[in-house]
């Protein structure tokens with residue numbers, strides 16, 4: 001007969017998890033609903049030295065997606081899942097934090113132009129998946145940031161939120177930047 005005590009449901013922990021999930025859902029829905037309801041401006045507000053809005057968005061998203069490689073490697077290292085790498089040094093957490101913050105900041109001017117200038121378009125599967133992935137990205141990022149500061153959450157939550165942030169940005173890159181770079185007849189920079 002097993003002598004292990006059954007794991008008790010912890011109401012405080014469940015409430016914290018529900019609050020973090022709710023905050024992420026509210027952010028994702030707010031982004032999506034605003035993008036759908038407002039009239040797209042159909043022009044850029046700035047292009048940051050790029051030749052056009054598409055070019056700026058495609059490249060900034062690519063820089064953000066490239067930083068995800070650092071995010072993934074440092075996350076695996078901190079969680080002891082990087083084969084043969086041993087214990088992660090203190091700077092791995094710092095690198096994770098700053099590369100993640102930089103990637104997030106890079107997405108902001110891009111998403112602003114998506115939401116404000118284009119809105120939530122439904123002209124095909126790629127574009128719909130792109131809009132949904134963009135909304136999920138900001139929702140998952142919200143939940144992850146709150147999760148980092150909520151000590152009572154179950155251990156699985158941070159890797160799951162982090163994985164969702166990563167996967168949604170990869171989906172955004174595939175459905176927008178990769179699509180843009182593989183189109184012919186448009187200047188790349």
Ligand code: HEM
Nearest residue numbers: 035054057058061107111114118120121131134135176177
């Ligand atoms: C992480 C956030 C996001 C990033 C990094 C991102 C990135 C991009 C990029 C690089 C493009 C291609 C350039 C262009 O067509 O202008 C694009 C297009 C677009 N984005 Fe986003 N996006 C994000 C979120 C969103 C959201 C939240 C929405 C709407 C809910 C959205 C809607 C669109 C639309 C409608 C297009 C045009 C697609 C087409 O017609 O091909 N994006 N995005």
